[in-house]
Amino acid sequence: MTIATASVSDRAPLDIDFAVIGGSYAGMSAALQLVRARRRVLVVDAGQRRNRCVDEAGGTAHGFLGQDHRPPGQIAADARAQLMRYPGVQWLAGTAEDAQVQPDGRLGFRVEGRSIVARRLVLATGVRDTLPPVPGLSERWGRSVFHCPYCHGYEMDGGPVGVIGAAPTAQHQGWMLPDWGDTTLFLNDAYAPTDEERAQLAQRGTRIEAVPIDRIEGEADVVLRDGRRIAMKGLFTQPRTQLASPVAAQLGCAMADGPMGPHIQVDAVQQTSVANVFACGDAARAAGNVTLAVADGAMAAMAAHRASMLDARA
Template sequence: MTGANNDTRNRTSYDVIVIGGGAGGLNAALVLARARRTVAVVDSGEPRNAPSAHMHSFLSRDGVPPLTVLEAGRAEIARYGAVRIEGRVDQVEAGEAGGYVVRLEGGASLDARHVVLATGLRDELPEIPGVRAMWGEDVHFCPYCHGYEVRDQPIVVLGVHPASPGQALLLRQWSRHVVYVPHTRPLDDEERERMDARGVEVVEGPVSTLLSKDGRLHAVELADGRTVECAGVFLFPKMTPNDGAFDGLGCEKDEQGWLVTDRAGRTSRPGLWAVGNVVDPRAQAVTAAGMGAAAAFALNHDLVDEEIERDLAAHRAAVQGAEVSVTAS
């Protein structure tokens, strides 16, 4: 396959298949399509940030709904000939002749010289009534994404993760009215001292439910019936990478189970790249977009190197053949 970006509507074989249609995947596809590569993006249409009304800390896109950004990205990659395929990937396998086979749910399969994994992660939320219903609206994870929107208002941090105390201390940057409710993550003496020094109030007791009024959060209710009024709740969810479809490829992972890549996004498998939250659970959309661009630059250079080697071998064979022909004559 050449690097020319011909009509890709009916293709089943591509230079690159990107799995995942978030900021990281779409930006990788955009760079590669502009490099005249044949590119397909397999997208389930379920971005992690879909529950959020607005995205923040993304230069020129601050305050824009996440789906608006994705729709713009889809239109941009289509302008350069990249194809978006709605669906889910069942399995990624090594191809018999090199490259990879991407098998979709439903039985279809696609071939690619290289694959970019941009499949993100799953947020596993605590089973507290009200958390899931208000996730992305009044219940959040990232202070840099949503802390400003509840600045100077009462904030409750639910202790549900080893990192929860640090989250409470950080949120004190946005408001003087931060309450830490230990729930399943009690404080040790040193952590409690840090809370006191930082001015974070600690209210003991497990949480029973989040209370809403007119569709908006207004308080956290404890098991004994006490309530803590607040304008926002922050919690640190358990994060799990969406890597089941390619877990059988044996890519190197770190001690926490996240894919290991180099700075350009290369995994331990040649031709397999990974960007965004499937690699880094704390990457924001703007970070993932940058990771997608960096991977695309390096990936295209690798494809060029492969093509040079192929062309060089063909050139040498042709020269050798011509020399043999001259000698024989």
């Protein structure tokens, strides 16, 4: 069957060599490697890229070699345009659901009611972030509130930065961020550092503020419950993550617990606990960024391709 580069329009059942669920950076990276191996590839994408909030806030991506300071939506659009030049790729917009391992070992799922069967599956389904319940925080997510110092710390220009405690990993951020700016850790009744952690933070010059936060105002100003207002260049926090798709659980993939939330358990080549199912990107990492997602996607695709060659030889 010849697959056109245009998006899928009919609703007939589809049988494919490789399917990639998730069309963001990790998924497109995986699809690129597979199609360059001259394999037929279907990409299923629900259009919910994790860092879309950065585009909505008018921000840019950072630290991604060759793409520094570009809007992430433009990076993704260019990547898709490059991918779709290959005649072996098919793009299907929609949400994958009802996934199951079939008796013959193939992987079945449905997209908007359409049946899909793949011999090998790469999951790049991503995660969703849940922010601490601080008034004004979510409105600034991706603009002046972040989670990754390596992605956004440089843009603080050495100014005052705040860490809003939501989990024990607040200590890690409070310990790291003095390299990017004068740092204050707001415990916010959500995190209580040990004496040892307090000593480590003090050694780094991080101040600890125990009075809870009432709200965030302005660009990134922290208003405390005692009425004090502390101006910040930017804020960092520890969102809780959850898998954005139930497909991995439906297939029976083992999960691992990370500091931010559960993720799909994979080995060194992105193989899950289920045969012929690979996973990459934020859904298969304790924490990550665009660079790591792209690398994971390439590794997952190469491992899936090698597995198909071994099967053919058997």
